Amino acid sequence: MPAFTKLQRIQNNQLAFIVCAFFALILMLWISFDNIIWSGSWIYILLLLSLSITGYAWNQYRNEHPGIKNNGTWFSGLTSRSWSAWLTAIALTCFYVLLYWWPEYLGLRPQGNTGLIAIFDPLSYLLKKQPASQWFVYGVFYTLFILFFGLKFIWKYRHNAYQRIRTISVMFFQLFFAFLIPEWMLRMNLPYNDLKNMWPLNYYFFDAWNIESFKNSGSIGWFFLVFGLLMIFVISPLLTYFFGKRWYCSWVCGCGALAETAGDPFRHLSDKSANSWKLERLLIYPILFLVIIMTIGVLYTYKTGQPELLGMSTSALRKYYGFFIGSAFSGVIGVGFYPLLGSRVWCRFGCPMAAILGIQQKLFSRFRITTNGGQCISCGNCSTYCEMGIDVRAYAQEGKNIVRASCVGCGVCAAVCPRGVLKLENGPEGGRLTESVISNS
């Protein structure tokens, strides 16, 4: 096969993007070592960030007609695992490592922040009357990325109402539920709580300090506690029954929100092989098991005061889970490796929430993706653009419904299909695994 030529236009866009990202990173680090801060500089940083992302999106889609535009995806270096992808992955990973384990290099100081983090002190005071933490800075960037790459996503998929509405939903939940409301709660001396963030994704929900904090916050604290439990045991299974796990994974969840927006250009990189499917099951269910054991241990210690359960230190278990799964896997690998492994690495291989919802989706749910009779031409666009690594084509060409535990219902397979073969549907639960009316043979 000859090497398929690269598109000049795409190369230029991509180059501009990388240069911007690179300078932003240098700027960030430079600022954090030299304490050059002027009040209000956060406004300029945020302005620069938003302008560069929307400008990039505008440049990419302004001359395009509405419709699926994946032209040149595999020719563009950033989206085809070339050196620029590796560079981006390394930069992102470094940022996460600093953020999680060495925030002092970003300027976090107990006696008064410096550098990058100090830049966001004014905004932090504005929102919650406290100096910024590294998590605040991260939260600001995270939310902005979802908002602006969300705009880009809507631009790209503007012909598709499902994609537009879904993206507005994740942008809304990130801005209000994950970012603004918890900060306002802190400002009002109430416990920090992201209402949509459930155990076991939110693995500290049953930690002693969290439960105590809720119990000591009067009726609103009790509301959070009860609502959190209802979410886990009633609301979430019910919603999953009606709509599949998509109501959470691609309409509400923050990790999903970043994957769907900033991660969208990388969705085709997820591995579709049967081996990766095996690996997926080998990782995600043991992690779910681990989080359950850890939670039982933490609750046991909280209730009885015993630091050990069956000879294991519950706090050590909690610490290891937090380090390896909560930080390293979900953050560093989950996002840092977007340009190499695709956007849903964490959701697919690690997230215990996705595991639970997936089991529910597979066992009892009205959701499935139906295929349109014999119309499939096996082109493979659906499989290629499935961020969860599902070989959608394998089902579609047999005319079978797609009922997979990992499907997050993003709907992109249906959007990229050139023949209108796939549709996300909710219907009677019975027969959804076998339902196929027209034989495809």
Place this chain on the structure above:
Amino acid sequence: MVKTLIIGNGVAGISCARSLRRFTDDPIAIISDESDFFFSRTALMYVYMGHMRWQDLEPYERKYWQKNKLDLIRAKIVSFDFQNRQVISEDGNKYGYDRLVLALGSVPNKFGWPGEELDGVSGFYSKQDLERIEEKSSLIKRAVIVGGGLIGIELAEMFHSRNIPVTMLVRESEYWSSVLPNDEAAMISAHIRNRKIDLRLETKLKSIRGEDGKVKSIVLDAGEELECDFVGITAGVRPHIDLLKGTPLSTDRGILVNEFLETNIPEVYAIGDCAQLTSVRIDRKAVEAIWYSARKMGNALAANLAGIKTPYDPGIWFNSAKFFDLEYQVYGTVPNKIEFPLDSIFWKAPQDEKSIRLVYDTTTNEIAGFNLLGVRFRQEVCHKWISGKSKISDVLSDIRLAFFDPEFFPDYAPELLESFKQKTGHNIQLRSSGKLNSILQFLKS
């Protein structure tokens, strides 16, 4: 032990091999000179456009073939020895068989235009065509595409994706108006022009001019000369059977087969684009170069080879395509000129590029076909209406059962009913909500 040899690893040959493997453990070998592994021919364009890599076109993992003991052989077969039950490859190898399945596919039509042998003239059918076009692409300043069918517009879209200017020569008065009713054909013509493709209707190619053996320009029938570096020939395909001329195998345009896909030679069968049916249903063609026909033939033949007598049944006609950003689906009978006793209801969205045409028989009021642009319909439901000879009024009042657009897309059922009312004066009430429950109930009823 019966050894089955399949020539051709397209969808016909591979469907046959895969199906047959479910029936028997006997040896099955597949010979191709085009590619090592089965790929989706219909998706060649997406590799050129950078949507997918070559390996993404392969629907089955590479280890699948060995695991299922399907022996893949890369060889170019140059002659057939039916007497001794063997085929001979270019490098002299002989491959014996007990049963031979010919799934040879098609080659692009050429019409003897002067200059069609020049470097830079190509059809678009095979992996090799794709590679050739890729190699030339960086040098193409203008491409001309001759022929207005489905492959022609694919090529136009491919070049468009690389900012290569394209001129399309179409003989008819609108794009594909030999197949589509005029409203739809005109919609697509406008859609193509909107993408800045230089679409020349009612225009024929007279000759291709070259310089140093390479394409330099083309001359139109009106005498105009257009400079270009590439000429894509997409004036349809014909069965790839030149090698079989002069052998005892009966051929006409394709290899002649009966409804069980048997040729005139015992234990030799033909399927897919290269097969020509000797008895054809009135609404179908003897040679159909269609992805799903090939798949169905492969599956039917596998059953026959396994001893389960299964006539090839093409089913109710359907097809689909995408013209740049415009999706097209058809179910049942939709002629380009709708004449008595047929008539049709046509609805077009005022703003969007969406249209629905329902064709029905005015003497019986039975539905005959659906033609859709920018709208997705559910094949099972259309199939049931057509095969069940449903009345047009019933179809319209249940029309939502057929909707297959994604969630939150607009509901155009009331507008469609309004079109019917304007045409016939009949007022029809919608009775179905289009929920999956009711659709499944309808399909089971």
